[in-house]
Amino acid sequence: MSAHGPEEDAAGSLRPEMEPTLWRKSRPGAKGVDPPGVSPERVVSGIPEGLRREIPLSLPELSELGVVRHFTRLSQLNRGVDTHFYPLGSCTMKYNPKVMDRIPEIPGFRDLHPRIDHEGMQGLLDTLHICEESLGSLLGMDAVTLAPAAGAHGELTGILLARRYFESKGDRARTEILIPDSAHGTNPASASMGGFTVHVLPSGTDGGVDLVQLETALSEKTALVMMTVPSTLGNFEKDLPKMVAMVKATGALLYMDGANFNAFIGVLRPGDLGFDIVHINTHKTLATPHGGGGPGSGPVGVKAHLAPFLPSPRIRKDGARYVLESPETSIGPIRSFFGSTLVLLRALGYLRLLGQEGVRRVALYALLNANYLRVLLSGVLPRAGEGLCAHEFVLSAKDLVAQGLHAQDIAKALLDAGYYAPTISFPLIVPEALMIEPTETESKDTLDRFAEDFKRIVTVAQSRPSVLKESPLRTPIARPDEVTAARDPVLTDPLSHPPSL
Numbered sequence: 001m002s003a004h005g006p007e008e009d010a011a012g013s014l015r016p017e018m019e020p021t022l023w024r025k026s027r028p029g030a031k032g033v034d035p036p037g038v039s040p041e042r043v044v045s046g047i048p049e050g051l052r053r054e055i056p057l058s059l060p061e062l063s064e065l066g067v068v069r070h071f072t073r074l075s076q077l078n079r080g081v082d083t084h085f086y087p088l089g090s091c092t093m094k095y096n097p098k099v100m101d102r103i104p105e106i107p108g109f110r111d112l113h114p115r116i117d118h119e120g121m122q123g124l125l126d127t128l129h130i131c132e133e134s135l136g137s138l139l140g141m142d143a144v145t146l147a148p149a150a151g152a153h154g155e156l157t158g159i160l161l162a163r164r165y166f167e168s169k170g171d172r173a174r175t176e177i178l179i180p181d182s183a184h185g186t187n188p189a190s191a192s193m194g195g196f197t198v199h200v201l202p203s204g205t206d207g208g209v210d211l212v213q214l215e216t217a218l219s220e221k222t223a224l225v226m227m228t229v230p231s232t233l234g235n236f237e238k239d240l241p242k243m244v245a246m247v248k249a250t251g252a253l254l255y256m257d258g259a260n261f262n263a264f265i266g267v268l269r270p271g272d273l274g275f276d277i278v279h280i281n282t283h284k285t286l287a288t289p290h291g292g293g294g295p296g297s298g299p300v301g302v303k304a305h306l307a308p309f310l311p312s313p314r315i316r317k318d319g320a321r322y323v324l325e326s327p328e329t330s331i332g333p334i335r336s337f338f339g340s341t342l343v344l345l346r347a348l349g350y351l352r353l354l355g356q357e358g359v360r361r362v363a364l365y366a367l368l369n370a371n372y373l374r375v376l377l378s379g380v381l382p383r384a385g386e387g388l389c390a391h392e393f394v395l396s397a398k399d400l401v402a403q404g405l406h407a408q409d410i411a412k413a414l415l416d417a418g419y420y421a422p423t424i425s426f427p428l429i430v431p432e433a434l435m436i437e438p439t440e441t442e443s444k445d446t447l448d449r450f451a452e453d454f455k456r457i458v459t460v461a462q463s464r465p466s467v468l469k470e471s472p473l474r475t476p477i478a479r480p481d482e483v484t485a486a487r488d489p490v491l492t493d494p495l496s497h498p499p500s501l
């Protein structure tokens with residue numbers, strides 16, 4: 001048996017063909033739509049002479065069916081959440097109800113010009129205000145800004161709020177941010193962009209924050225302690241209440257990276273735990289897929305003492321109307337208009353669809369699915385972290401290195417078995433990490449099947465490591481030079497016509 005499942009080892013025979021570009025499929029004279037009674041000459045005659053093209057428009061020529069099949073085939077060359085299990089830890093690619101796509105399409109939202117006067121967008125302001133209040137109540141925070149365009153943007157916003165807060169108190173000594181090494185990688189980057197020095201806290205042997213290290217690092221220079229909850233090892237910090245008390249005693253602020261909101265939504269509230277600032281990723285939890293380069297949204301919630309500094313404009317209810325305000329104390333605008341509005345509308349729609357009990361079930365199923373899979377895979381590869389996990393867990397393929405294999409080889413074999421790969425080589429504190437997040441939307445059958453395939457692949461890795469090196473055999477491209485692909489991508493087909501003028 002191979003690592004890939006059924007008995008086939010004729011390398012290449014399973015590899016789907018690359019889909020040719022539209023230019024290669026183009027045939028002169030092929031047409032998409034040919035509306036009756038509308039001749040090109042008639043259309044052209046309606047355009048003033050001086051505005052007509054001198055050089056014909058250079059476009060591939062295809063039938064409508066040819067175009068539909070091209071894009072459908074392209075979409076199927078990938079492992080996507082609509083077709084495959086996608087256990088990409090830290091990136092939460094879960095199924096999102098398609099009905100949510102309808103909300104941004106509602107003409108009242110879709111057709112609103114962003115520069116219209118606020119009097120003409122009362123409906124949108126009302127909706128965004130409800131969204132702020134809903135998130136504030138789920139987070140246990142006094143005020144929320146919807147402006148940040150991504151998780152990391154939310155972090156930067158939170159950090160700028162902390163800076164302005166200490167400036168307003170005349171405290172300029174707080175120049176440091178403490179960040180555990182199990183925090184998300186964007187945290188130190190955002191802290192540094194926000195003008196702070198980053199002090200990394202090494203984890204203890206159980207993967208949690210080491211309280212002695214925290215105590216030693218805390219000083220009158222500490223502005224903020226940034227915690228990723230659950231941590232990137234997929235653990236809830238067991239000493240969190242003690243840590244909160246230690247940080248508060250120094251006058252520093254506490255920041256929660258709550259991007260993994262699906263691990264605790266409706267179950268615990270960062271504000272109740274003592275956090276001053278929290279950001280979430282709506283594009284991980286609330287009906288917008290993460291990744292793919294699409295728009296994200298990283299709302300930030302704060303306690304009352306930080307509310308005066310929130311980005312402008314602020315939406316304020318004034319009687320029955322909404323007005324926009326830019327308070328003097330604000331850190332100013334951080335994003336055009338009101339943030340990624342259409343993503344926020346999906347988020348609010350999803351919250352309303354689920355209701356209070358439904359959002360709680362999101363977290364409970366995320367935790368249940370991850371722990372179920374964790375138990376199924378226990379003993380297959382060593383795990384980083386102990387006890388129950390949160391919504392994800394991290395295995396290490398370090399024992400396979402002696403066989404010449406890496407986490408990547410397991411990931412490539414999983415592609416052949418019909419899955420998107422787990423996140424690999426992250427978090428950095430785990431050698432040969434495989435970070436697995438089943439998400440709340442997967443069924444027991446899918447998890448059982450994945451566990452069986454994962455086990456089979458690890459068995460093959462241990463007994464016949466060279467087989468894994470052949471993977472993947474079922475993807476159009478096997479193992480590209482990833483550095484060249486990222487740094488020097490070839491994005492044009494030499495056959496394509498030069499762009500027309």
Ligand SMILES: Cc1ncc(COP(=O)(O)O)c(C=O)c1O
Nearest residue numbers: 090150151152184186257259296
């Ligand atoms: C825990 C955590 N924090 C922050 C981020 C950064 O979010 P974004 O990619 O939207 O900037 C992510 C991204 O997945 C994350 O998992």
